[in-house]
Amino acid sequence: MKTPSAQVSIIDAVKNKQVEAVAAALEKGAPVNTQDEDGKSLLLLATQTNQLKMVQLLVAHGADVNQQDNIQDSPFLYAGAAGYTDLVKLFLANGARFDVFNRYHGTALIPACERGHISVVKVLAHTPGFPIDHVNRLGWTALMEAVVLGDGSKIYVTIVQTLVDAGCNVNIPDNDGVTALQHAKKRNFSAIAEVLEKAKHSTK
Numbered sequence: 001m002k003t004p005s006a007q008v009s010i011i012d013a014v015k016n017k018q019v020e021a022v023a024a025a026l027e028k029g030a031p032v033n034t035q036d037e038d039g040k041s042l043l044l045l046a047t048q049t050n051q052l053k054m055v056q057l058l059v060a061h062g063a064d065v066n067q068q069d070n071i072q073d074s075p076f077l078y079a080g081a082a083g084y085t086d087l088v089k090l091f092l093a094n095g096a097r098f099d100v101f102n103r104y105h106g107t108a109l110i111p112a113c114e115r116g117h118i119s120v121v122k123v124l125a126h127t128p129g130f131p132i133d134h135v136n137r138l139g140w141t142a143l144m145e146a147v148v149l150g151d152g153s154k155i156y157v158t159i160v161q162t163l164v165d166a167g168c169n170v171n172i173p174d175n176d177g178v179t180a181l182q183h184a185k186k187r188n189f190s191a192i193a194e195v196l197e198k199a200k201h202s203t204k
Contacts, residue, residue, distance in 0.1 A: 007030070007031070007034045010022060010025040010026075010030045010034055010042065011034060011042065011045070013025065014042045014045045014051075014054060015045055017049070017051055017054065019051075019053050019054050019057060022042070022054065022057060022058070023057055026058075026061050032058060032061045032062055032063045033064050033067055035067075035069070038069055038070050038071075039068070039069035039071075040069045041063065041064065041067045041069070041075070042058055042063065043064070043065065043067065043075045044067065044074065044078060046058060046075075047075040047078050047079050047082075047087055048078060048082075050082070050084050050087070052086060055075075055087055056090065059090060059091075059094050063075075064095075065091040065094055065095055065096050066095065066097045066100045068100065072101070072102050072103040073102065074100055074102075075087070075091060076088070076091040076092075076097075076100070076108055077100070077101075077102050077107075077108050079091060079108070079120075080107070080108025080111065080112045080117075080120055080124065081102075081111035081112060081115065082117075083112065083115065083117030083119070083120050085117075085119040085120050085123060088108065088123055088124065089123060092123070092127060096108075098129065098130055098131050101136075104137050105136050105137040106134070106136035106137070107124075107130075107131060108124060109121065109130065109132065109134075109142045110134070110136055110140070110141070111145075112124065112142075113143070113145050113146040113150075113159050113163070114146065114150065116150065116155045116156065116159065118155060118158055118159060118162070121162050121163070122162050125162050125163055125165075125166035125168075126166055132163065132166055132167065133168055133169045135172065138174075138175075139174045139175030139176075140174055141168070141169075141172050142163060142168070143164075143170060143172075143180050144172070144174055144180050144183070146159045146160055146163070146180075147183045147184050147187075147189065148174075150189075150192075152184075152187060152188070152191070152192060154191075156189075156192060157191045157195065160180075160195050160196065161195050164195055164196070164199045170196050170199045180196055181193060181200060184196055
């Protein structure tokens with residue numbers, strides 16, 4: 001189905017970072033949750049290019065922070081995965097849902113842990129009600145991804161410590177029954193293993 005020209009116009013304005021043009025279109029009644037041919041909403045397009053002012057404008061006009069595109073990205077999920085802390089905070093304050101998952105059936109926290117986005121991890125891990133121990137389609141929690149897909153560096157030690165301090169369950173194994181501690185030891189991530197060893201004993 002062909003997208004109406006008015007909607008194409010506002011989509012292009014978002015992509016071209018034309019905040020005033022978008023504001024004018026919204027004032028004239030353009031739908032704030034307009035999507036492009038890939039299902040990307042105006043808010044997702046603005047989020048993907050980290051346009052804070054554009055995002056603030058769209059959210060102020062009621063844009064849905066949970067609206068997903070054809071590959072199940074939403075503004076909130078994308079912001080978490082990309083490490084856009086300011087946008088994550090804004091979306092949390094404007095209706096971000098924790099039961100909307102990405103194509104891996106994961107939360108915003110899981111890819112943030114994998115990619116080393118410490119500030120986002122700290123925000124989400126300490127957000128009341130956030131499912132810190134959610135298991136994705138691969139059978140991994142946020143903690144597991146930080147260990148298995150991280151490189152054991154100081155960044156990942158901090159992420160693991162942050163998750164532990166926030167009360168994550170360190171004993172949830174992967175689909176093969178292997179725990180994060182066992183993976184850390186296998187990879188010689190001694191600092192991470194030390195954090196997990198302490199956490200394991202403190203929960204007994």
